[in-house]
Amino acid sequence: MSQLSLAVELAGLGLRNPTMNAAGVLGMSSYQLKRLYESGAGAVVTKSLGRQPRNGHPNPTIVFVEGGVINSMGLPNPSAEYFRDEIKRLKAENIPVVASFFAASIEDFTYLASILTDAGADALEINCSCPNVGREKCMLEADRESLEKVTKAVREASSLPVFVKLTPNVANIVEGAKIAEENGADGITAVNTLKALAVDIDLRKPILSNIIGGLSGPALKPVALRCVWELFENIEIPIIGCGGVSYWRDAVEFLLCGASAIQIGTALMDHGVELFKEVNEGIRRYLEENGFRGVKDIVGLAHET
Amino acid sequence: MRREVHRVVKVEEVKQEAKDVFTLYFKDNFCSSASPGQFIMVWIPGVDEIPMSLSTINQKGVSSITVRSVGEATRILCETKVGEKIGVRGPFGNGFTLKGSKPVLVGGGTGVPALYPLASKMLISGIKPSFILGARNAEQLLFKDRLQEILDDLIISTDDGSLGFKGYASECLGRLILEKKCDSIYTCGPEQMIVSIFKEAERRNIFVQASLERYVKCAVGLCGSCGIGPFRVCKDGPVFDSISLRAVMNELGFKKMDPSGRLIPVEK
Numbered sequence: 390m391s392q393l394s395l396a397v398e399l400a401g402l403g404l405r406n407p408t409m410n411a412a413g414v415l416g417m418s419s420y421q422l423k424r425l426y427e428s429g430a431g432a433v434v435t436k437s438l439g440r441q442p443r444n445g446h447p448n449p450t451i452v453f454v455e456g457g458v459i460n461s462m463g464l465p466n467p468s469a470e471y472f473r474d475e476i477k478r479l480k481a482e483n484i485p486v487v488a489s490f491f492a493a494s495i496e497d498f499t500y501l502a503s504i505l506t507d508a509g510a511d512a513l514e515i516n517c518s519c520p521n522v523g524r525e526k527c528m529l530e531a532d533r534e535s536l537e538k539v540t541k542a543v544r545e546a547s548s549l550p551v552f553v554k555l556t557p558n559v560a561n562i563v564e565g566a567k568i569a570e571e572n573g574a575d576g577i578t579a580v581n582t583l584k585a586l587a588v589d590i591d592l593r594k595p596i597l598s599n600i601i602g603g604l605s606g607p608a609l610k611p612v613a614l615r616c617v618w619e620l621f622e623n624i625e626i627p628i629i630g631c632g633g634v635s636y637w638r639d640a641v642e643f644l645l646c647g648a649s650a651i652q653i654g655t656a657l658m659d660h661g662v663e664l665f666k667e668v669n670e671g672i673r674r675y676l677e678e679n680g681f682r683g684v685k686d687i688v689g690l691a692h693e694t
Numbered sequence: 695m696r697r698e699v700h701r702v703v704k705v706e707e708v709k710q711e712a713k714d715v716f717t718l719y720f721k722d723n724f725c726s727s728a729s730p731g732q733f734i735m736v737w738i739p740g741v742d743e744i745p746m747s748l749s750t751i752n753q754k755g756v757s758s759i760t761v762r763s764v765g766e767a768t769r770i771l772c773e774t775k776v777g778e779k780i781g782v783r784g785p786f787g788n789g790f791t792l793k794g795s796k797p798v799l800v801g802g803g804t805g806v807p808a809l810y811p812l813a814s815k816m817l818i819s820g821i822k823p824s825f826i827l828g829a830r831n832a833e834q835l836l837f838k839d840r841l842q843e844i845l846d847d848l849i850i851s852t853d854d855g856s857l858g859f860k861g862y863a864s865e866c867l868g869r870l871i872l873e874k875k876c877d878s879i880y881t882c883g884p885e886q887m888i889v890s891i892f893k894e895a896e897r898r899n900i901f902v903q904a905s906l907e908r909y910v911k912c913a914v915g916l917c918g919s920c921g922i923g924p925f926r927v928c929k930d931g932p933v934f935d936s937i938s939l940r941a942v943m944n945e946l947g948f949k950k951m952d953p954s955g956r957l958i959p960v961e962k
Contacts, residue, residue, distance in 0.1 A: 415926075417918030417955040424924045436918070436955065444953035448743035449735075451912045453698040453783070462917055467955035591702035591779060594739050658698075658914045 393677050395669055397431070397684050399650050400550040400575035400627055402511055404431035404485055406669045407684050408640070411605075411631050411654030412437050412489035412516060412554065413462060415662070419475035423484060429665030432485035434652065435476070437516040438469040438505070439490065440497045447598045452587040457606020457633065458655055459585045461599035464491060464516075469501045473508040480509040487552070491516040495542045502546035512550040514578055515543055536568050544573030552629060554578035555616075557609075562616045563623045570624050578629040578652065579616045583609055606655040609633045614646050621647025621689050635660065637671020644672075644684065645691040697724040698914060700737065700783050705774050706756060711836050714763040715804065716772045717749060722782060725757035729789030730812035731882075731905055731933045734759070735913050737781030742767035745910040745928070747882070748785065749807030749837075751814075760807035760836065786913045787932045790903050792819060794878030798870060800891055802828040802863050802883025806836045808905055809882050817844060824849065824874055828863030828883065832856040847874075864890035871898055881905070885960050889947035892939050902936045906946075909953050921951050 395406035409432045415421045416436040425433050445465030452459050466472075469490055479486050488510035492498040502513055517539055536553075543551050553569040555562055557580040566577045582603025587596045595601075613632025620628050630648030634640050635656035643651045656664055672684065681687055707719040725734060728751050736759060737743040744767050750758035763772040774780065790812050797816065801809045806827060816823045824847040829835045831854045841848050850858030851866040859866045864887055870876065871894075881891050882905040895902045908920040908927040915929030923942040925931060930938070939946065949957040 414916050415918045417951065418921050420924040421918045421921055421926075442954035442956055445911070447741075448911060449700075449737055449781075450743075451914070451917075452700060453696060458698075458914075458916075460912070460917075462911060465911070465917075465919065465954055471956055587700075589700060589702060589739075589781065592739050592781065596700055596737070596781075598742075655916065658916050661915075 393673055393683070395431075395673055395684055397650060399629070400512070400552070402432070402485065402550055404650070406431040407644070407650040407672070408665050408668055409434050409487065409629070409650065409652045410657070411652040412514060414654040414657060416489070417467075419478040422475075422479055422486070423482065425662055425665065426484045428662040429669055431650070432487055432511070433479065434487040434514060435472060435489050436466045437464055437489040437491050438466050438472050438501065439464065440468065440492060440501060442466065442468045442471065449596055449598055450602075452596045452602070454585070454587055454604070454608075456608030457604055458658070459587055459597065459602040459604050460582070461597045461602035463599060469504055473504060476505070476508040476510055485511045487512045487514050489514040489516050489554070495538050498539050499542045499546045502543045506547040506549050510549060512552060513543060513547055514552040514554055515539060516554050516581070533564070533568055536565055537572050540569045540572035540574050550575040552576040552578050554581055554631075556581045557612050557616055557632075558584050563619050566620050566624050570626050574626060576627045576629055577620055577624065578631055579620055580609075580613045580632050583612060605632065607633045607635055610639060614642060617643060617646045617648050618692075621692060634668070637668045637675070640668050640672055641675050641687070644687050645689070647689040647692065649688050697785065698783055700781050702779050702781050705776055705778050705780060708774060708776055711760060712834055714772065715760060715836060716774075717758050717760045717807070718771065718774055718780070719750065719756050719758045720780070720782070721755050722757060725782070725785060726752035726755060728757070728785035730815050731789035731808065732785035732787050733932055734782050734784035734786065735910070736771065737783075738767045738770050739781065741770055743781070744768070745907075745913065747808035747905065747932075749810055751811040760804065762804045784913065786928055788930070790880055790905075790933050792816065792821065793901060793903070794876075795821060796874060796876050797821060797878045797880060798824040798826065798867065798874070798876040800826045800828065800863050800867055800879060800881040800883070800887075802887045803830070803834065804836065805881070805883030805905070809880065810837050810840060812880060813841065813845060822846060824870060824876065826851055826863050826866050826870065828852070828866070828887070830854065862890065863887060864894055867891055868894055871900065876900065879903070885947055886962060892936070892946075895936070902939060903933050904939060905932045906934055907932065908950055919951065919953065919955065922946070
């Protein structure tokens with residue numbers, strides 16, 4: 390008997406399975422991304438790329454807390470220009486690449502979208518929700534007007550599928566998603582990290598050099614699931630679920646809540662890159678045992694009454 | 695609690711090793727159960743957090759790091775007084791694996807202290823290693839007394855010949871391999887030294903484990919800042935064996951990731 394296929398179609402992209410790495414996780418070079426693909430990821434997501442090379446914040450840039458980690462890497466990246474060759478290397482091996490990027494102006498968003506498109510990326514993911522950099526560095530999606538302009542500009546600059554990654558640090562996530570959808574986004578990645586802080590009682594100081602960072606890992610999962618649920622009820626474009634996927638069951642939960650694909654980040658720390666294979670095998674088993682024919686059958690299934 | 699969580703430890707003792715090199719001793723349960731070759735992240739509040747190999751592991755509950763003052767963070771660490779506090783998390787990485795019955799350890803400069811716990815562990819396991827202790831000159835030799843105390847076969851090598859063999863530790867190694875018929879090499883030190891040693895070992899078909907250094911941010915294999923080829927120094931390393939070293943020869947000794955992720959030249 391042939392194995393059940395996990396292939397999905399995501400905003401026109403054909404992927405062998407619905408898993409990817411979350412932006413910022415092991416996306417610093419084509420070598421690292423290739424390793425993730427070889428470990429079973431359906432597509433790979435680059436580090437968020439900017440116009441200039443950035444070193445990010447001074448260390449400590451990560452701190453471990455109950456249920457996850459808080460990071461304030463501060464968008465270190467070698468620049469989109471530098472990464473063009475890395476993307477070309479991945480494309481030479483037919484690896485599906487989602488290029489994540491951020492900018493400080495509409496002009497830069499347009500520029501970056503066009504060079505990443507030219508480099509051969511399969512899709513773009515707009516990071517307009519990093520909690521770790523000030524407004525001057527990054528347009529935050531809490532600002533409706535910027536989100537509208539950014540999405541529109543990227544849409545016009547590129548023919549690729551455009552995903553907009555949203556922050557959970559808002560009262561109403563649907564609002565931003567609708568703006569992105571109305572302005573031509575092909576998908577929503579939900580969610581980025583949740584603003585958080587850790588303090589040391591002996592030294593009586595915040596641990597992260599940036600003081601505030603973003604929480605990821607198991608503690609974020611219920612928040613992310615809630616966001617995916619609300620988005621599925623309110624928008625038509627596909628959702629990529631992200632936040633605390635550590636086991637195959639978590640991935641199935643995201644699919645049931647309405648995600649068409651999922652991204653994995655923090656859990657790679659404990660489970661290694663082999664996690665992609667485990668999650669995919671788990672999803673396949675679940676589909677087979679429950680009589681489903683493919684991933685699509687369970688997307689949003691928990692919403693049905 | 696997990697070893698990844700930050701702890702604040704009190705410095706119990708400080709020992710000056712050379713003009714600009716100091717060993718800081720502290721007690722920490724996770725460090726006490728570390729493997730030789732593993733590293734910790736040391737937090738200097740308001741300044742930085744840097745990777746440091748453990749230079750002592752669990753001598754009556756005490757562990758240590760050995761620091762050369764090369765920048766702001768290391769300078770502040772070197773000025774730390776007994777009773778003051780530093781932050782630590784870890785240990786991280788893979789550490790060395792005991793292999794071979796006639797090993798030789800080759801340490802250069804501040805790479806030497808990371809091999810001290812390995813030499814101790816070998817002795818406990820009944821293996822008597824040879825040890826090449828290298829430095830620029832006699833004043834820069836680290837851990838000479840401590841190594842002499844536990845080892846029968848300690849060979850000193852200085853670039854300027856101010857003590858022991860005159861020349862690079864890698865040259866000294868070539869002679870030693872012939873004399874002693876060594877069957878495995880463990881090394882830590884400057885990258886160009888490691889490259890020379892690895893090439894020497896490859897010519898003679900001897901298995902190597904080398905501890906490498908890169909800029910580290912997360913230390914848990916997530917961010918990719920310490921990449922070398924397909925590997926992460928923090929998680930797949932810091933110890934790499936011959937098979938992995940062969941896979942990164944296009945970078946080792948030539949290129950390394952800077953904090954932004956660009957490959958820049960390695961110091962010659």
